[in-house]
Amino acid sequence: MKILEKLSVLFVAGTIMISCTEQPATSYTIEGNLQGIPEGAKVELIPGATHKDEKPVAETIVKDGKFTFTGVADEPRMFYIHVAESRGLAKLMVENGKIGLTGDVKKSEQGDNVTYNFDNIVVTGSKSHDLYTQKIAPRKMLDSLYTAYHDNNKEISEAIGQARMAKNQVLLDSLNQTDAAKKFAADEKNFFETVEKTMKGIIMDNKDSWWGPMLMMDVMSYFTPEQNPWYEEFSQEAKDSYYGKIVKEELFPEGFVGKALPAFTLVGKDNKETTVAEVSNGKKYTLIDFWASWCAPCRKEIPNLKKLYEKYSSKGFEIISISIDKKEADWEKALNEEKLVWPNYLDSKGASDALNVKAIPAMFLIDDKGIIVAEKIRGEELENKLAELFK
Numbered sequence: 001m002k003i004l005e006k007l008s009v010l011f012v013a014g015t016i017m018i019s020c021t022e023q024p025a026t027s028y029t030i031e032g033n034l035q036g037i038p039e040g041a042k043v044e045l046i047p048g049a050t051h052k053d054e055k056p057v058a059e060t061i062v063k064d065g066k067f068t069f070t071g072v073a074d075e076p077r078m079f080y081i082h083v084a085e086s087r088g089l090a091k092l093m094v095e096n097g098k099i100g101l102t103g104d105v106k107k108s109e110q111g112d113n114v115t116y117n118f119d120n121i122v123v124t125g126s127k128s129h130d131l132y133t134q135k136i137a138p139r140k141m142l143d144s145l146y147t148a149y150h151d152n153n154k155e156i157s158e159a160i161g162q163a164r165m166a167k168n169q170v171l172l173d174s175l176n177q178t179d180a181a182k183k184f185a186a187d188e189k190n191f192f193e194t195v196e197k198t199m200k201g202i203i204m205d206n207k208d209s210w211w212g213p214m215l216m217m218d219v220m221s222y223f224t225p226e227q228n229p230w231y232e233e234f235s236q237e238a239k240d241s242y243y244g245k246i247v248k249e250e251l252f253p254e255g256f257v258g259k260a261l262p263a264f265t266l267v268g269k270d271n272k273e274t275t276v277a278e279v280s281n282g283k284k285y286t287l288i289d290f291w292a293s294w295c296a297p298c299r300k301e302i303p304n305l306k307k308l309y310e311k312y313s314s315k316g317f318e319i320i321s322i323s324i325d326k327k328e329a330d331w332e333k334a335l336n337e338e339k340l341v342w343p344n345y346l347d348s349k350g351a352s353d354a355l356n357v358k359a360i361p362a363m364f365l366i367d368d369k370g371i372i373v374a375e376k377i378r379g380e381e382l383e384n385k386l387a388e389l390f391k
Contacts, residue, residue, distance in 0.1 A: 025096040030069040032081065034090075036105035037116070042084035043067045048091060049078040049217040050246055051358055059084070072096065075210075075242070076128035078218060081118075088116040091218075093129035100124040135206060135215060138198050149191045156180040164332060172336060192294065200230065207234050210241035217243055222324065223250055223359035224297050225376075250358035256372045261288075261364070265349035266322070269332065276320060277370065279343050284316030285373070285389055287382075290352055290362040292324045293334035298361040301378050302338050308386055309342055315390050322347050324360065 030045070037043070040063075044056035057079075060067045073096050080089040081101065092101060103121035107114065123129045150157070160181065163172040175181055199219050206212040212234050220227070231239070231251055238244050266274050280286040289305065291298035309319055319342040325331040331346055345351075355364060365374040365385065374385055 025098075027070060027072045028094055028096045028099060030092070030094065030099045030101060032067045032069075032101040033065060034067075034081075034101070034103050034105045034118070035065055036107065037062050037065065037067075037083060038107075039063070039065075044080075044082045044084055045069050045071075046080045046082050046089075047077065048080045048089075049214055049243065051217060051221070051250060056082075076126075077242070078132075078214060083116045086114040086116050088118060090118040090121050091132075092123060093126050093132045095126055095128050097125050099126045099129075131211075135211065136202060136219065138202055139219070142195055142198055145191060145194060149187050153180070153184040153187055156184050160184075160333075161329065164329070164336065169336075176337075192296075203230060204233065207238060209235070209238055210243055212238045213241060213243035213247040216247055222292070222295075223247075224295060224361065225251075225359065226297060227251060227359070253356050253358065256355065256364065256375055259372055261366050261370045261372055262354040264351040264354040266320070266343075266345040266351065267348045268343075268345050269335075273349070276366070279320055280318050280366070280368075280370075282316075283318040284368050285386070286318040286320060286366050288355075288364045288366065289319060289321045290324060290347070290355075290357045290360050291321060292360060293330045294325075295360050299334070299338065301361055302340070304379060304383070306341075308383060312386055312390055313342075317386065317390070318342065320345065322351050324352055324357070 032043070040061060043060055043062055045058040046056050047054040058069050058071060060069060071094075073094050076093055076095045079092050079094045081092055082089045083105075090101070090103070092099070101121070101123055104119045106117045106119065108117065109115075156175070156178070160172065160175050163175055202219060203212055203216045206215055207230075213231075216227075216230065228251055231247055234244060234247075239248065261276060263275070266276065266279065268274070276286070276288065287305075289298075291301075293299075305319060309317065321340060321342065321344045323331045323334070323344070324347045325334075328346060335344060351357075352362075355362070361378060363375065363377050363382070364372050365377060365382075367373050373389075374382075377385060
């Protein structure tokens, strides 16, 4: 009888344990409490780490400093918390479950631009966000290095900036010959080499899962062909993941050869607008070159472009360089350093979007009718192509 009583107790206890076992969540609830967001402001939940201008998947209104989002996540995804019609965001790894988001938001205005800076952000209830924070921890070291590099070269940096703003080329050339400027350039080079090495380490440490391509999309704003081998190192699982497919699409986009060049506007240093058709009018072939001041492969290609321009410009060859730099000052600094003699523009009107440029350098060669006759072409391949066309 006592044995039966013990078995009965064990059965009841087991039943209670099973019924109390936590079941996997089938949806998510994000409860935000961010101090500083205006009452009644619209907050958006936007897909992140896609390199695209994504539309919000959900919107809500702030009430008493709080807001809530609900939905279903088939797998962990990166999202941005964003205040509508402003700049600034908070990153959040979303997974099914109850997720808390707290912190401070500070508003700043410059002209018509409103920015919300998210500080002291704390995320609870998302294991994938905790993992994300651990995986990108090496970036904190880069922040410290950047501060040191910037502070150690502050005086010469400001002097060069002022000369550039004043368009004083004589003073600028003189400053660039000083030991301080040479040290500044060397420190800048070392910093960006460290950045690339650190970023690659973060990505390759996670190459066997979806984390690898997701982190690649997150820590890098643009790709260059030098990242192609990184993709090849991903496991098949990583390549087949949601983020793996996005990385592949950016690194190996659909071709444009044989198609007409899409229409887009070019914006020059004087803020005057023009078009490729206007700039290339009367030319037999025009090379459209997407680049950036920080893109080492782009700048390594410049001596070759100068050589080809000198050889073929009198025969009907033109180059149009379009920088994707976010800061106009960085673009102008690179222009002064490289002394480019052909037309140069800043990508502020969607030129790169029109040609689906996600990795640089990106070059498109068009004929006098605006048809793209070659793409992803540079170095010896570009040299041979022009020799063939102008023979």
